[in-house]
Amino acid sequence: MLKIGITGGIGSGKTTVCRLFELLGVPVYYADVRAKMLMQTDEELIAGVTKAFGEEVYAGQTLNRALLGSIVFNNAGLLDVLNGLVHPAVFRDFDRWALQQKGPYVLKEAAILFESGSAKDCAYTILVKSPPELRIARVMSRDGISREDVMKRIDKQMSDEMKEKLASFVIMNDEMHLVIPQVLALHDRFTDLALTTHDIT
Incomplete structure (x- = not known):
């Protein structure tokens, strides 16, 4: 492929x-859309985000985007930490997704x-x-x-x-x-x- x-x-x-x-x-794989989904569904990613930013960023199974955004918005170092968790999850998801496509x-x-x-x-x-x-x-x-x-x-x-x-x-x-x-x-x-x-x- x-x-x-x-x-x-x-x-x-x-x-x-x-x-x-x-x-x-x-x-077409829309990376930004999939990243938002993965932050709600990918157990490895959820565990990484929770460990890095605290359990309060998830209310039950729901990501508190406003809270997470406020944490990383003006802190380039923390934003890099978040991206370092999200990007590999998206890479894995894209590879799995591509294998399922035809064409x-x-x-x-x-x-x-x-x-x-x-x-x-x-x-x-x-x-x-x-x-x-x-x-x-x-x-x-x-x-x-x-x-x-x-x-x-x-x-x-x-x-x-x-x-x-x-x-x-x-x-x-x-x-x-x-x-x-x-x-x-x-x-x-x-x-x-x-x-x-x-x-x-």
Whole structure:
């Protein structure tokens, strides 16, 4: 099974691009969504989080996200501890999930694909790229927040320039280039690669 990573900064439209791949029958693993689920269901992860942050972060079987967030929000060291627990759990879950999928290749969508090390498990990576002003306008409209708040979120992420140096392919989602032909071209390429390269797992 060929594994392809896909990422993009906030407001880049990576989820929209993933939906297009899904319409083509490509299974997509949404890392952020799965991570939230795993923090409620993965016993190894729950044990690790409880040990690191205290039993009070779980009320019964339910994670107290507000409490955990308040603990790690302004403490980079504790955030690293949390990520060090969550990321391996997501890696394990993705590997299990990929084995259950049918088709020549799968996509792993992750906002921090490169930062988390997820890209290492992928044969190729895609960056969905949009101009900064367009990204800002999209997020302001979508989330109903100020430009300043959007900029704070963007500033916390790896820059597109750095991601582009690491990515295998780039999809331009700038309302000037048509996105569907770009997706179709990559779909054809990955399908051919998966069928001709049997030793990639």
